[in-house]
Amino acid sequence: MNTTVDETLRSRVRNLDAMPAMPAILAPLLRCLDLPPDQIEVEKVTELISCDKSIAAQCLRMANSALFSRYTHIETVRGAVVALGARRLRDILWTSFLIRMAPKNQWPLNPTAFWEHSFGCALVSQQLARKVLMPDPEKVYLCGLLHDIGELVNATLIPDDFRKTVEFAVSKNISLFEAELEIMGFTHCETGKLLGEYWNLSPDVQKTIEFHHMPGQSPAPAALPALVHLSDLLCRLRGMGYGYDELLEVDFHTDPAWALLEQSVPQLDRFDVARFTLELDADAEEIRHVVAAAFQT
Amino acid sequence: MASPPTIVNQNAEKESGPVDPVLVRIRDVIYKVCGIYLPDNKFYFLKDRCARRLEALKTDSLQVYFDALTAGPDREAEVRSLLNEMTVGETCFFRSPPQLHALRKIMLPKIMAAKAKLSFTRLKIWSAGCSTGEEPYTLAMIMLEDSAAYLQGWKWEIIATDLNDRSIAKAKEGIYDSYAVRNTEPYFREKYFRAQGQKFALAPEVKERVTFSRLNLSDESKILFMRGNDVIFCANVLIYFDGASKRRTVRHFYNNLLPGGYLYLGQSESLYGVSDEFHLVHFPGATAYLRPSLETPGGAGR
Numbered sequence: 250m251n252t253t254v255d256e257t258l259r260s261r262v263r264n265l266d267a268m269p270a271m272p273a274i275l276a277p278l279l280r281c282l283d284l285p286p287d288q289i290e291v292e293k294v295t296e297l298i299s300c301d302k303s304i305a306a307q308c309l310r311m312a313n314s315a316l317f318s319r320y321t322h323i324e325t326v327r328g329a330v331v332a333l334g335a336r337r338l339r340d341i342l343w344t345s346f347l348i349r350m351a352p353k354n355q356w357p358l359n360p361t362a363f364w365e366h367s368f369g370c371a372l373v374s375q376q377l378a379r380k381v382l383m384p385d386p387e388k389v390y391l392c393g394l395l396h397d398i399g400e401l402v403n404a405t406l407i408p409d410d411f412r413k414t415v416e417f418a419v420s421k422n423i424s425l426f427e428a429e430l431e432i433m434g435f436t437h438c439e440t441g442k443l444l445g446e447y448w449n450l451s452p453d454v455q456k457t458i459e460f461h462h463m464p465g466q467s468p469a470p471a472a473l474p475a476l477v478h479l480s481d482l483l484c485r486l487r488g489m490g491y492g493y494d495e496l497l498e499v500d501f502h503t504d505p506a507w508a509l510l511e512q513s514v515p516q517l518d519r520f521d522v523a524r525f526t527l528e529l530d531a532d533a534e535e536i537r538h539v540v541a542a543a544f545q546t
Numbered sequence: 547m548a549s550p551p552t553i554v555n556q557n558a559e560k561e562s563g564p565v566d567p568v569l570v571r572i573r574d575v576i577y578k579v580c581g582i583y584l585p586d587n588k589f590y591f592l593k594d595r596c597a598r599r600l601e602a603l604k605t606d607s608l609q610v611y612f613d614a615l616t617a618g619p620d621r622e623a624e625v626r627s628l629l630n631e632m633t634v635g636e637t638c639f640f641r642s643p644p645q646l647h648a649l650r651k652i653m654l655p656k657i658m659a660a661k662a663k664l665s666f667t668r669l670k671i672w673s674a675g676c677s678t679g680e681e682p683y684t685l686a687m688i689m690l691e692d693s694a695a696y697l698q699g700w701k702w703e704i705i706a707t708d709l710n711d712r713s714i715a716k717a718k719e720g721i722y723d724s725y726a727v728r729n730t731e732p733y734f735r736e737k738y739f740r741a742q743g744q745k746f747a748l749a750p751e752v753k754e755r756v757t758f759s760r761l762n763l764s765d766e767s768k769i770l771f772m773r774g775n776d777v778i779f780c781a782n783v784l785i786y787f788d789g790a791s792k793r794r795t796v797r798h799f800y801n802n803l804l805p806g807g808y809l810y811l812g813q814s815e816s817l818y819g820v821s822d823e824f825h826l827v828h829f830p831g832a833t834a835y836l837r838p839s840l841e842t843p844g845g846a847g848r
Contacts, residue, residue, distance in 0.1 A: 422651075482828075483828075485830075486828045486829070486830055486831070487831065488830075488831060490830075494651075494830070495830065496651050496652050496830075497652075497828070497829065497830060498648075498652050498656070498827055498828070498829055499827065499828045500825050500826070500827045500828075500836065500842075500843065500844070501826070501828070502825065502826070502844060503825070503842070503843040503844035521816070521818045522826060523583075523816035523817070523818050523826055523833060524577065524583050524816055524818060526828065526833060527583045527585050527814060527816070528583075528585050528586070529585075530585045530587065531585035531586035531587035531588070534587050535587075
């Protein structure tokens with residue numbers, strides 16, 4: 250981003266502290282879960298999660314979903330902690346936290362759409378990473394979950410511009426990204442990057458937030474922004490978009506992100522995109538259930 | 547083709563609990579042999595259809611059935627029998643709304659923009675394996691609707707072929723029961739159908755827009771004459787073909803499309819491993835196969 254745009258942007262989005270803060274328990278919880286597996290204290294993690302009834306309820310609901318676990322009868326927080334393991338628990342905690350941040354009032358789109366899309370993109374990114382045998386597929390969940398976090402910044406801090414952007418995107422059947430460039434001159438990639446810095450997210454997540462629409466401009470390696478770019482498209486194509494009619498035609502093999510991902514995943518040319526797309530329809534159904542249930546609380 | 551079927555989306559209760567791994571293997575065999583893929587939320591449907599075959603074969607073991615399907619002396623016939631159970635011999639109007647939406651909003655406008663540059667103002671769509679005519683007549687209705695809008699000034703024709711003479715005769719007759727119009731919005735029902743007792747008779751202006759003829763897709767001498775299409779629809783027909791015939795027919799479809807034209811298959815079908823020439827493209831809720839033109843990124847012959 251050039252300096253002038255950066256300064257203008259920072260001045261417009263200057264109240265980042267007006268964004269919802271992370272719940273008090275999240276940082277100590279993540280610290281506990283980041284310890285080597287043999288040092289993680291199940292009792293302490295259970296106790297911390299139990300402190301926040303809303304997070305505890307969300308964790309239990311997701312722990313019982315087929316999307317996260319093979320078990321369907323987990324009834325206690327302790328049971329969830331043991332059954333899921335640190336990595337999945339961390340994913341679920343982040344997801345629960347973000348669902349609580351839902352901008353229920355100032356969101357000019359279907360309020361669940363943002364979460365279906367973010368949660369969907371997290372899961373699709375992770376599944377795609379596993380299917381194409383990408384190294385360390387676990388870390389892509391958070392990249393997918395947070396890739397559009399800039400939309401939350403826009404909805405919260407510049408609601409009038411955000412509303413105009415959405416109306417323009419809906420009327421022209423184009424992506425929010427294109428509409429933002431047209432209406433505001435900057436996009437959720439840039440505002441998301443500011444929040445990513447403010448929240449001190451990992452460099453991988455920050456890079457994905459900033460470059461998921463233009464992975465070709467990302468510093469190498471660009472595999473994560475490229476993979477999330479493809480997953481983002483797949484979600485928007487298979488009923489997990491922003492809830493309006495976006496006229497998209499995508500040829501994954503000729504998308505520049507495909508070639509970028511191929512640099513890290515040479516076996517990508519043998520990947521069956523058609524089958525993966527059809528598989529997603531089952532996940533989309535489950536994602537809608539989980540998000541709908543999460544919004545009822 | 548003989549009664550192109552629809553994959554039935556039964557609203558049967560989903561069963562909870564882990565899926566039988568043999569069922570997963572049957573799903574994968576069906577995909578490998580026929581190119582039709584049922585996602586995890588359709589296992590209940592596959593299980594139900596396998597149960598019918600188990601009953602016919604007088605066994606109660608899914609493993610025994612899997613062996614019959616993959617290693618038995620009649621395995622090809624058994625695959626066909628299972629496909630028959632998975633499909634029904636009838637279709638309906640407006641069967642796949644996402645495909646039709648992409649056709650109207652994305653495909654045709656794009657094809658027309660490219661053709662207009664060359665001063666061409668004609669479009670041709672082929673419904674291959676049209677059965678009793680619901681698919682091509684649906685196309686005729688939506689194109690009649692658009693003829694005063696973006697299709698203004700353009701000529702268009704819809705060719706429909708099937709192997710089965712009786713299907714073609716019924717298609718030409720244009721009289722349907724209420725089951726065939728179950729997905730048809732009241733607007734289209736009122737505008738393009740006339741009540742005939744308990745039946746629905748298509749309006750002449752729709753019937754006259756479709757040209758029907760008998761064609762065997764395996765007849766290479768005849769299929770060569772089906773050139774110059776912008777879009778080909780061929781839903782749930784190729785699943786019955788063996789690998790070599792499928793590759794041959796898909797090659798013909800490719801040659802019979804103009805560059806920049808599209809092939810639509812059934813919603814659960816895939817050409818993975820069948821064609822290197824077509825580009826798989828995604829639209830909202832639908833996929834199609836594109837014959838690339840010079841303007842297509844990545845071009846022809848990927």
